[in-house]
Amino acid sequence: MTGAGPFHRQLADGRLHLQHGPIDMIVEADGPAPKVTLAYRQAATRFDDLLSELVSELPLLRQPVRPASDCPLQGQVARAMAHAARAHLPGFVTPMAAVAGAGAAAVLRAMSDVPGLRRAHVNNGGDIALFLAPGAAPYRLGVVVNPAAPASPGRLVIGPETPWRGVATSGARGRSQSMGIADSVTVLARDVAAADVAATLIANAVDLPGDPAVTRAPAQDLSPDSDLGARLVTVHVAPLSPDRRAAALDAGEVAAQSMQALGLIGGALIVLQGTARVVGDLPFHATVPHPGKEALVHA
Amino acid sequence: MTDPTAPPPVSGRPRREKPEKIRCDACPVLCYIAEGRAGACDRYANVDGVLTRVDPLVILDRMASDGGAVVSFLDDGRDWGGEIVNTSDRFVTAVGAGTTYPDYKPAPFIVSSHMDGTDMVTVVTEGIFSYCGVKLKIDTDRHLGPETAAVRYNGEVVGHVSTAEYGSQMMSLGGVHHLTGGSKKEGRATCEALLHLCNRQAVELTVDDGASLVVEAGKPPVIDGDREERMRVGCGSAAIGMFAQQWFRHLDEVVVVDDHITGVLSEHQAGKLLDVPPTGIRIKGHKSTPGRYFRVAEPGQGWGGTDIVDPLSIIERFDAKTAWPGLRMLMVSTTGDHAAYYELDADLRPVPTAMPDPVAASVARVQENCEPALCSVVFIGGAGGSLRAGVTENPVKLTRSVRETLTHVTSGGAEVYIWPGGGITYMVDVMQMPENSFGYVPTPALVAPIEFTLRLSDYAALGGHMDSVRALDEVTGVAHGGLRHLGRGTDPARWPVLPHRFGWTVE
Numbered sequence: 001m002t003g004a005g006p007f008h009r010q011l012a013d014g015r016l017h018l019q020h021g022p023i024d025m026i027v028e029a030d031g032p033a034p035k036v037t038l039a040y041r042q043a044a045t046r047f048d049d050l051l052s053e054l055v056s057e058l059p060l061l062r063q064p065v066r067p068a069s070d071c072p073l074q075g076q077v078a079r080a081m082a083h084a085a086r087a088h089l090p091g092f093v094t095p096m097a098a099v100a101g102a103g104a105a106a107v108l109r110a111m112s113d114v115p116g117l118r119r120a121h122v123n124n125g126g127d128i129a130l131f132l133a134p135g136a137a138p139y140r141l142g143v144v145v146n147p148a149a150p151a152s153p154g155r156l157v158i159g160p161e162t163p164w165r166g167v168a169t170s171g172a173r174g175r176s177q178s179m180g181i182a183d184s185v186t187v188l189a190r191d192v193a194a195a196d197v198a199a200t201l202i203a204n205a206v207d208l209p210g211d212p213a214v215t216r217a218p219a220q221d222l223s224p225d226s227d228l229g230a231r232l233v234t235v236h237v238a239p240l241s242p243d244r245r246a247a248a249l250d251a252g253e254v255a256a257q258s259m260q261a262l263g264l265i266g267g268a269l270i271v272l273q274g275t276a277r278v279v280g281d282l283p284f285h286a287t288v289p290h291p292g293k294e295a296l297v298h299a
Numbered sequence: 300m301t302d303p304t305a306p307p308p309v310s311g312r313p314r315r316e317k318p319e320k321i322r323c324d325a326c327p328v329l330c331y332i333a334e335g336r337a338g339a340c341d342r343y344a345n346v347d348g349v350l351t352r353v354d355p356l357v358i359l360d361r362m363a364s365d366g367g368a369v370v371s372f373l374d375d376g377r378d379w380g381g382e383i384v385n386t387s388d389r390f391v392t393a394v395g396a397g398t399t400y401p402d403y404k405p406a407p408f409i410v411s412s413h414m415d416g417t418d419m420v421t422v423v424t425e426g427i428f429s430y431c432g433v434k435l436k437i438d439t440d441r442h443l444g445p446e447t448a449a450v451r452y453n454g455e456v457v458g459h460v461s462t463a464e465y466g467s468q469m470m471s472l473g474g475v476h477h478l479t480g481g482s483k484k485e486g487r488a489t490c491e492a493l494l495h496l497c498n499r500q501a502v503e504l505t506v507d508d509g510a511s512l513v514v515e516a517g518k519p520p521v522i523d524g525d526r527e528e529r530m531r532v533g534c535g536s537a538a539i540g541m542f543a544q545q546w547f548r549h550l551d552e553v554v555v556v557d558d559h560i561t562g563v564l565s566e567h568q569a570g571k572l573l574d575v576p577p578t579g580i581r582i583k584g585h586k587s588t589p590g591r592y593f594r595v596a597e598p599g600q601g602w603g604g605t606d607i608v609d610p611l612s613i614i615e616r617f618d619a620k621t622a623w624p625g626l627r628m629l630m631v632s633t634t635g636d637h638a639a640y641y642e643l644d645a646d647l648r649p650v651p652t653a654m655p656d657p658v659a660a661s662v663a664r665v666q667e668n669c670e671p672a673l674c675s676v677v678f679i680g681g682a683g684g685s686l687r688a689g690v691t692e693n694p695v696k697l698t699r700s701v702r703e704t705l706t707h708v709t710s711g712g713a714e715v716y717i718w719p720g721g722g723i724t725y726m727v728d729v730m731q732m733p734e735n736s737f738g739y740v741p742t743p744a745l746v747a748p749i750e751f752t753l754r755l756s757d758y759a760a761l762g763g764h765m766d767s768v769r770a771l772d773e774v775t776g777v778a779h780g781g782l783r784h785l786g787r788g789t790d791p792a793r794w795p796v797l798p799h800r801f802g803w804t805v806e
Contacts, residue, residue, distance in 0.1 A: 021326025022340035055327040224320050224331035225339075 006048045016040045020051045023103060029111055029120040030136075039111040039120060046110035050103055053077060061095045062227035077106045084193035087264055088201055096227040100127040101168050101196025108192075127168040129192040132160035141167060143186055143269060143284070156188065156269075157283045164266050166192030170199035171271070177219050177226060177233040181248055181272065182206035187256075188266040188282060198256075198265045206252030206270060213238040240273055249277045256280065321345045324741055343740075349427060350740035429744035431680035432458070432473030433493050434726070437512070437520045438530040438672035440633055442558065442598030442605075443468050444509020451505045455488035456481070460506055463559075466530040470504075472496070478743055490743035496676045497729045497737040497745065510600070516676035517730050523600065529669035531633035535562035535603070536591045538633055541668070542661060543569035549657045552578045552628040556613065556637070558596065558604035566590035578628075579621030583613050603632035610639060617647045629658055635665030675728065678710070678737075680747055682723035690751055696761035697751065698723055706753040711736040725749075 006020040014036075016027040025047065029039040053075045054061065060072055065085040073079050073095070081095035081102040104124035111120050112131040120131040121139065130139055138159030158164050170176065171184035178200075185203040189195035208214060215236040219228035222235070240248070249272055256268040256279040267280025278284055320331045323343045330338035337344040344350070437443065443460060444450075450458040450470055458472030477489040495502045501515035513521040520527045532538055535557030543564060546553050553564035564570040565578045567590025584595035595613045599606025607613060610630040617626070626643040640658055641649035654662075691697050700706040701723055708715050708723065713731035718724040729736070738746035759765055 021328050022330075022338070024340075052327055058328070222333055222336055223339075224333055 006044075006051070008044045008047070010040075016043060018044060018047045018107070020047070023047075023051055024125055025104065025107060026123045027107065027111070027121070029114075029117055031114075031117040031119075035114050035116040039114045039117055042110040042114065043107050043122070046107050050077065050106065054099065054103075061099070062225075063094060065089065065093055065095050077102050080105065080193055084191075084197045087194065087262075088197060088259075091201070093197065093201065094227045097197040097200040098193040099196075100124045101129070101166060101191075101193040104129040105166070105192050127192055127196050128166070130158060130165045130167070132158070132165070134160055136160050155285045156186070157285055158188070162266075162283070163190055164188045165190060166195040168192055168195035168199040170196070170203040172203070172234040172237065176200070177223060177228060179204040179228065179231060179233055180206040180252070181208065181214055181234050181237045182252060183271045183273065184269075185252065185256075185271070186269040188268070188280075189264065190266075194264060198259050198268070202252050202256045202259070202268055202270065205255035206248050206272060208240075208244055208248050211240075211244065213240055213244070237273070245272055245275055248272055249275065253277055253279050319345075319348050321348065321350055321741070323350060325350075349429075349742050349744070426680065426682060426749045427740055427742070427744050427746055428680035429479055429742055430475045431478070431493070431678065431745050431747070432471060433496050434461075434677045434679060435470040435472060435496070435514060436464070436675040436677070437468045437470065437514065438466060438670075438674070439468055439520055439522060439527045440466065440531045440558065440604035441510065441522050441527070441600055443470075443512065443522065444506030448509055449507040451507070452492035452502065453488045455485045457485070457489040457492045457504075460509070465533075486743045487741075490739050490745065493678075493745055494737055494739045497678050497747070498735050499676070499729060514674045514676075516674060518674060519672045520674050527672040529634045529636070529666065530672050531557075531603075532635070532665055532668045533633065534560040535633060536560045536567065538562060538631075538665065539564055539567045539590065540569045542665065543567070543573055543575075545661045545664065546629065546658075547573045547575050549627070549655060549661070550629050551575075551626045552580055554580070554582070554610070554614075554628070554630045555633060556595070556603040556605065556607060556610055556630060557633050558598045559593070560587065561592040561595045561603075561613070563590045563592070577621050578626060579618030580628075581615040581618060583615050602637045603634075610637070611641075611649055614649070617643060617649075619647060622647050629654075629662075631662055631665060633665075634669050635662050638662040676730075677726050677728055678745075678747060679724065679726045680745070682708075682725070682749060690763065691758075692762040692764075700753060700757060700761050701751075705757045706751050709750045709752065711748040712750070 006018070009017050011017050011026075014028070016025075018025040018027060027040065027043050029036045029043075031039070054077060057073055057075055057078045061078055061081065065082050066072070067089070068083075068086060071079065071082055073082050078095065081098040084098040084102065085093045085095045101124070104122040104127050107124075108120060108122045108129035108131055111117065111122075117131065118133050118136045119139065122129045128141065132139065136159075138157050141156040141158065143156060156167065158167070166189045167186065168189075169184050169186045170178065171182045172178040172180065180203045182203045185199045185206065187195045187199040187202065189198060214234060215238075216232035217235050218230045219226035219233045220230055222233065226233075249270055252268075252270045252272075256265065256270065259265045260267065260280045265280065267278070267282035267284075269282060269284060270277040270279065320333045323330045323332055323338050325338075325343050326340065328339055330340075330343075332338045332343065332345040332350070334345050334348065446460055446462065448460045449456045450460060450472060457477050458470055458474070461469040461471045463469070473489055473493045478486050481489075492502050492504070496514065496516065499516045501513050501518070503511065503513050505511040510522050512523070533541060535555035538555040538557075539553065539562035542553075546564060547570065551565070553562075555562040561582065561584065563580060563582060565575050565580065570590065582592050582595060584592040587593050596605035596607045598604060601607045602610055622643060624643050624645050624647065626647075628641045628643070628649060629638065630641070631638040638654070640652055640654035642652045644650050697706065698721070701708055701717060708717060708725060710725065710727040711732035713727050715725040715727045718726070732748075736748055740746060753761075755768070758768075
């Protein structure tokens, strides 16, 4: 048996749900109804080949990314993943760090050439690609720290006048494995593949090497196919003292600041055990006003 | 909600030295999944070596709607209104209860709803059934193969020919021995055959030393390339009883050819009562009671499910002392599909002759009284320990509650038959369930929906997971990742939650 193929359907509120294997996307377009219908058709058509395209080069995508001059990847999305990862060389990074973001970007691109659309977004499991026509109303993205208590500590407001078209979230609480201990790191960037890699790497950097509060296990023991191989990933983080928490956040902030200085990201929101750290010029509007750049949130 | 500081659950049992990993073939990624973990999709997890799956929740809608089209979007270009949260009566089925990533993933769903002022809960779970099978009822008189003969799918043995019943051949497919007791290939073939049959798809089966057939729930069987049209009206003897009145004025003798009981009018009780005179006919085979013969021929694809091509081959002779030239005889099969009319010549030999109109009309009447031949697919599975534990902390209490009709069991909202005796072993007609209600895990095993509906107070009394009870609107509102609505019309008989289902309504 080969399992289910790509699956499309329209949700009750009009959004489009696309699913194939591990890829789950929620797609929404705003505009005249015929344009939205056309956009959804193009999105679904692009989506149908996405997984098989990636699977055909999966072993290569799980290897550390190589320089552009030596890139064996063929697929359009695979090459976009490698491109986004390459910006962070010479550190350890595989194209898989951008898989969700690059997939979302590919589907968004299939929609955004439909003339007359006002806005569109593709949310691929938390990695979000945005399209905003000039003059369109800004997107407001709720930032949820703890899925078990989904009250949002605040919103990211992204309008057409900003350069940011990608938002990605990564962390030890997410679906993917993390080498760091951040609950979540939300990154804003020009495109979602770039945001995806940056969020992954900043989340890895939020760490306390050797700290007994952190339980780790080889990635391949938890997920035999992991691109992280025998590298240790976080299994559990015991409650940390405020000092230790700040030290971990500092490490993440340094990583985020250097990425911002290189122009790779617009900003980041780093969350660890109820404490959020804002890096860069993030259009973050807290639901509850907070002093300074660090805030306690309910995690 | 789980304690956010607790380590993630690994497995219900102590860790082994080398945890077993599973290769998931649900999608092209082909993840290896370590024990106690989920694959890349979070849809399939390795729970004690068993893979666990999903899909969207299916909700039955009591208001008549457009016949329950599943949300179809690109496939046929139709627009889908998609109103989900409305005020009509709804019943959450277990189809797709496994998970609804990315939005929400509580399994099982325990849903509270109201029924005539009583707080009801429905515990909705998808059961993984490695102990399960399918009973097939194939309406045909044709010989499909000897009883107990192996039934194969893709060359693998997936079941056997069971008993022949009134106008139908039964088959038993699946069961634990074929699913998990044989080779890996046998298990996979069995799982696939069951899955397709339960999801109402056509499946080609072959019987050792027998026929090859195409079986599809709710459709006529196709046997060795021929589509079966009608079920027989009865056995040969029954046919004599039913039609003797219409025959005796126009005929001197009627032989109803059947592989079970061949009937002979002049000797049969029905003929005697109508004063049909003896004809001196001598039939080959074992005489049972007057006018009823067993084993006139071997089973086969010819007349009446026998190997007979020329019906005269079953007649030894006509006794010269009793028979007479010009004697009129009809030979007919139990479905009326085969019929021939003869008159005896001077040497008392039957000669094929043009069938008189009244006789042809009687043959047409036999045909008319045969119902359309169909394949019926009935899923059978047992709700085992782990499934019941998802409902209550004390699983045997659930069994007792079902026995006492405090708990009503449905499968995908369809009525089930629960076997007497221990456990909760149920059977359900797949035609009554939403389409594509079944899934599989590569263990191999089938994933089937099962719902337990009972009073909130009874649920508390049997140790139910009260903390997990959610209001219907909450579930339908939250699980916006996947709802599928099926119109069930307003026929109360087809609605799962009704007072007459429960023991307490007849106090």
